[in-house]
Amino acid sequence: MKRGTGRTAAVVAGFGAAAGLVMGMAPAASADQGDGYVICNRGEICFKEWAHDSGGPGRRHFYWNDSNHHDDSWHKGGAFWDDATYILNRDTQCSVRVHEHVGYGGYQQTFLPKPGNEDYPVNYEHFLPGLYEKNSAHQRIC
Numbered sequence: 001m002k003r004g005t006g007r008t009a010a011v012v013a014g015f016g017a018a019a020g021l022v023m024g025m026a027p028a029a030s031a032d033q034g035d036g037y038v039i040c041n042r043g044e045i046c047f048k049e050w051a052h053d054s055g056g057p058g059r060r061h062f063y064w065n066d067s068n069h070h071d072d073s074w075h076k077g078g079a080f081w082d083d084a085t086y087i088l089n090r091d092t093q094c095s096v097r098v099h100e101h102v103g104y105g106g107y108q109q110t111f112l113p114k115p116g117n118e119d120y121p122v123n124y125e126h127f128l129p130g131l132y133e134k135n136s137a138h139q140r141i142c
């Protein structure tokens with residue numbers, strides 16, 4: 001009888017851990033960071049900052065639209081908005097349009113999906129002067 005009780009307790013504990021894991025992941029999923037790895041992987045929309053970097057390139061990755069970059073940071077911290085200079089669109093289906101203003105307004109530039117992998121600077125595209133360090137939103141165009 002003790003063994004049975006112990007097994008039941010272990011199953012309950014296991015369920016609790018799984019539930020906690022799912023709940024713990026929810027905030028990360030709502031704050032889109034792509035796959036969470038620094039490398040730009042297939043399916044990700046990858047921004048990079050190079051010119052003003054102090055100790056390695058700034059990176060910020062997404063899977064989805066973001067109408068407001070003003071609440072996002074680079075992977076090492078620091079303001080992401082109005083600071084990106086390059087993009088590698090590895091979205092498997094859609095182009096990505098980057099906008100100057102929050103809410104998809106202002107100057108814009110559209111980037112086709114690229115089959116290439118993370119290989120700076122070969123596969124990264126440079127922002128045009130009107131968008132250079134003026135990113136405030138991006139939208140998938142399918």
Ligand SMILES: [Ca+2]
Pocket residue numbers: 034035036037038039040041044061
């Ligand atoms: Ca990534």
Ligand SMILES: [Ca+2]
Pocket residue numbers: 066067068069070071072
């Ligand atoms: Ca945002």
